[in-house]
Amino acid sequence: MRFVTFEKGGLPVPGAGFGDGRWVDLAAACGRLVAGPLKHLAGATTLAEMIGSLHAAPGAALDIIGQALQHGGDLVVPETSLRLVAPIPRPAKNVFCVGRNYLDHVAEGDRARGQATAPPEHPQFFTKPPTAVIGPGEAIARHAGTTEKLDYEVELAVIIGKAGCNIPADRAYEHIFGYTILNDITGRDLQRRHGQWFKGKGLDRSCPLGPSIIHSGSIGDPQSLNLSLSVNGEIRQSANTRDMIFDIRTIISVLSDGITLEPGDIIATGTPSGVGFAMDPPRFLQVGDRVEAMIAGIGRLSNPIA
Numbered sequence: 001m002r003f004v005t006f007e008k009g010g011l012p013v014p015g016a017g018f019g020d021g022r023w024v025d026l027a028a029a030c031g032r033l034v035a036g037p038l039k040h041l042a043g044a045t046t047l048a049e050m051i052g053s054l055h056a057a058p059g060a061a062l063d064i065i066g067q068a069l070q071h072g073g074d075l076v077v078p079e080t081s082l083r084l085v086a087p088i089p090r091p092a093k094n095v096f097c098v099g100r101n102y103l104d105h106v107a108e109g110d111r112a113r114g115q116a117t118a119p120p121e122h123p124q125f126f127t128k129p130p131t132a133v134i135g136p137g138e139a140i141a142r143h144a145g146t147t148e149k150l151d152y153e154v155e156l157a158v159i160i161g162k163a164g165c166n167i168p169a170d171r172a173y174e175h176i177f178g179y180t181i182l183n184d185i186t187g188r189d190l191q192r193r194h195g196q197w198f199k200g201k202g203l204d205r206s207c208p209l210g211p212s213i214i215h216s217g218s219i220g221d222p223q224s225l226n227l228s229l230s231v232n233g234e235i236r237q238s239a240n241t242r243d244m245i246f247d248i249r250t251i252i253s254v255l256s257d258g259i260t261l262e263p264g265d266i267i268a269t270g271t272p273s274g275v276g277f278a279m280d281p282p283r284f285l286q287v288g289d290r291v292e293a294m295i296a297g298i299g300r301l302s303n304p305i306a
């Protein structure tokens with residue numbers, strides 16, 4: 001199962017499907033096809049408000065999508081005739097992020113700065129504001145004059161499905177609704193200048209997200225996914241999620257220690273090596289570039305710089 005948000009009549013609409021190029025209008029389908037646990041989602045206007053219920057009743061979600069695809073008509077829209085936006089276009093709170101979570105990325109950062117640091121002993125968290133989120137195909141803002149060192153970071157993003165606080169690591173997967181791709185666009189000069197990372201990583205239109213959320217039941221092991229990123233077709237990053245320093249279970253357990261996670265919350269799990277600032281010489285993003293972030297089994301998130 002996959003979940004998206006698409007535009008219909010100029011409005012964002014929650015959608016779902018099986019990745020075959022057709023998307024079901026999920027709120028309309030819930031209203032017309034079912035009497036079960038998802039009936040109350042009829043008329044829901046955002047995917048974020050549906051996630052908790054979809055997470056609690058995955059069998060019912062599967063049924064609705066199947067029924068809607070069979071029913072056809074105005075409940076089903078071919079992907080070629082719609083525009084996908086970010087699956088959660090306006091998160092209710094900031095996007096949680098983990099920095100320095102792949103050893104080779106920590107090492108390249110040290111090399112670029114001519115210093116040696118120890119790998120983190122605890123996950124290093126920061127956030128990106130909701131105003132940073134954009135969808136597939138939408139333009140990343142160049143912010144010339146604000147930053148001269150705009151950079152990319154491909155990351156696996158976790159979408160929370162069930163609320164929880166103090167979640168033990170061995171129960172963490174029970175709280176995950178699904179996974180998507182996130183590009184943690186960063187102004188490196190701002191990141192350095194302000195010490196704390198929020199300013200350099202919080203710029204408007206600096207958080208491409210999508211194109212779809214793949215349901216946790218459809219992806220296999222999230223700690224063995226190849227992830228990569230290209231700029232204008234040139235591969236810059238290529239790694240596997242098994243190389244995370246802190247795995248997904250640990251991230252959720254530590255983050256939720258004293259902080260309630262809620263359905264629709266987004267957690268970016270860090271980036272591997274190959275970022276532009278660590279290249280010799282450094283290579284930063286410019287207007288006209290196209291950045292494509294890819295994760296095997298999830299898809300491809302492509303955005304121009306404008």
Ligand code: MG
Nearest residue numbers: 153184270271
């Ligand atoms: Mg990052």
